[in-house]
Amino acid sequence: MLTILVLASCSNPNARYVKKAIHIMDKHGIYAQGPEWEKTKQEALSAKPTNLEEAQEIVVKAGKVAGGKHTYLMTTDEMTENDTSSWEMPTVELLENHIAFIKLPAFSGNAEEGIKYANTVLNVLPDALQGAIIDLRGNRGGNMYPMIAAVHRFLPNDNILQLRTRRNNMKINVEYVLRIANVAQQTHIDCPVALLTDEWTGSSGEAVLLCFRGLSNACTFGSPTAGYASCNQPFNLPGGSQLVLTTGEDVARTQEVFCDDPINPDVLTEKPFEAALEWINDNTKR
Numbered sequence: 076m077l078t079i080l081v082l083a084s085c086s087n088p089n090a091r092y093v094k095k096a097i098h099i100m101d102k103h104g105i106y107a108q109g110p111e112w113e114k115t116k117q118e119a120l121s122a123k124p125t126n127l128e129e130a131q132e133i134v135v136k137a138g139k140v141a142g143g144k145h146t147y148l149m150t151t152d153e154m155t156e157n158d159t160s161s162w163e164m165p166t167v168e169l170l171e172n173h174i175a176f177i178k179l180p181a182f183s184g185n186a187e188e189g190i191k192y193a194n195t196v197l198n199v200l201p202d203a204l205q206g207a208i209i210d211l212r213g214n215r216g217g218n219m220y221p222m223i224a225a226v227h228r229f230l231p232n233d234n235i236l237q238l239r240t241r242r243n244n245m246k247i248n249v250e251y252v253l254r255i256a257n258v259a260q261q262t263h264i265d266c267p268v269a270l271l272t273d274e275w276t277g278s279s280g281e282a283v284l285l286c287f288r289g290l291s292n293a294c295t296f297g298s299p300t301a302g303y304a305s306c307n308q309p310f311n312l313p314g315g316s317q318l319v320l321t322t323g324e325d326v327a328r329t330q331e332v333f334c335d336d337p338i339n340p341d342v343l344t345e346k347p348f349e350a351a352l353e354w355i356n357d358n359t360k361r
Contacts, residue, residue, distance in 0.1 A: 089124040092313050096134040099310045103322045104141030105241060105334070115140040127314065134318065142321035143335045145278070145303045151315040162217065164195050165225055173205040174355055179225060181280065182217045186257065189221035193258045196225040206267045206355030208348065209283075212297065216278025223249075223283055224256035228264045235286040237326035238306050244326075267358040268293045269351030272340055277301030281338055282325055289329040294354055295340040296347035304333035 097119050100107050107116075119137045124130040131148055138146040162183050168176040182192050209226055223235070227249050235252075238245040253260050270284055272295055281304040287293040306323040324334040344350045 087123075088313070089127060089130040090122075092127065092130045093119055093122065093124060093133050096310075096312055096318055097137060099318060100137060100141035100320060103240075103308065103310075103320055104138075104146070105305065105321050105323060106143055107141040108241070112140055131316070134312075138318065138320065142307075143305070145305050145307060145321040145335065147319050148312075149309075149317040149319060164192060167196055167199045169199075169201070170352075172356065172359070173201070173203065174352070175200060175204050175207045176210065177207060177226065178210045179214060179222055179280075179283065181213075181215045182221050184218075184221075189218060189224075190257055192221040193224035193256055197228070197258070197261055200228060200261075200264070202262060202264070204264055204266045205359045206269070207264070208269045208271065208351050208355070209287075210271045210348075211276045211280050211284055212271050212273040212347075213275045214277070214280030214283070215275055215301070216280050216282075216303065219279035219282045220252055220256040221258075222279060223252045223286055224258040226283070227252060227258075228261050229266070229268045230286055231263070231290070234328060236282060236328075238323045239326050239332065240306075240323040245323075266292070267355045269355055270295045271347040271351060272297040272300050272338070273347075274298055274301055274337075276338075277303040278305075278307075281333065284338060285325050285327045285333060288327040288331070292358075294342065294351075295338075296342045296344055296351045296354070297340050298343065298345075298347075299337035299339050302335055302337040304338060305335070 097116055115137050119133050122133050135148050163180045166178045170176055177196055207229055230249055232249045234246045234248055236247045281300050304325040305321045307319050308322045310318045312318055324332050326332050342350055
């Protein structure tokens with residue numbers, strides 16, 4: 076009788092769905108270790124979902140423990156409906172006193188569109204500026220490489236960001252970003268850089284922000300970010316759905332670690348553009 080029960084459990088497609096997802100979380104989830112995860116894992120594996128919806132509910136609940144708030148499940152219907160074309164190109168406005176205002180929105184396009192995204196900024200930047208304002212308000216993320224490539228002229232070619240998983244620590248510099256984005260490197264622009272944030276600045280938008288953290292010529296203005304400064308990885312599940320699991324944390328050059336908590340600006344203000352402009356004018360090289 077025991078053998079029959081085990082075979083019945085193994086043949087249950089809903090239980091197999093949960094088992095597959097738990098195995099992925101156990102191996103890759105950034106928080107999938109310790110007593111809370113072990114308890115969650117055992118509860119999920121001992122559950123008896125009678126349909127796919129119940130199985131997905133179990134996976135979603137476990138995913139929040141294994142990967143935190145940035146982890147989610149994409150059902151087959153959601154994957155079909157997912158629109159990756161609803162993004163905008165960046166814009167550049169040259170203000171008085173040789174200050175560039177760069178609006179850097181979220182990006183979720185393909186490789187060719189990523190090149191165009193970055194070059195939309197790079198092709199219009201003059202070689203000499205008195206300051207730059209990079210507006211990350213409303214940037215919810217996507218592919219960070221075209222975004223960073225677009226503003227790489229303001230970054231030193233050191234380790235601008237690290238992605239730390241449970242097993243590895245990946246160091247990222249400008250050359251690596253440009254190689255991934257397939258964008259040519261341009262000369263460095265040395266000037267004060269102000270970055271604007273709000274509660275919608277998230278994920279890869281926060282990654283761009285952290286590339287400037289710790290630089291003596293950079294300052295952030297606005298309100299705290301969304302708190303999704305982590306890297307996600309998609310994993311396919313049976314039936315065509317996808318588990319998007321948080322597998323790593325963002326580490327700034329200051330060695331500060333960010334993941335689920337908002338990033339506070341240097342200057343908390345309801346008028347970030349005006350405050351940034353004033354700061355740049357005060358710090359402009361004469």
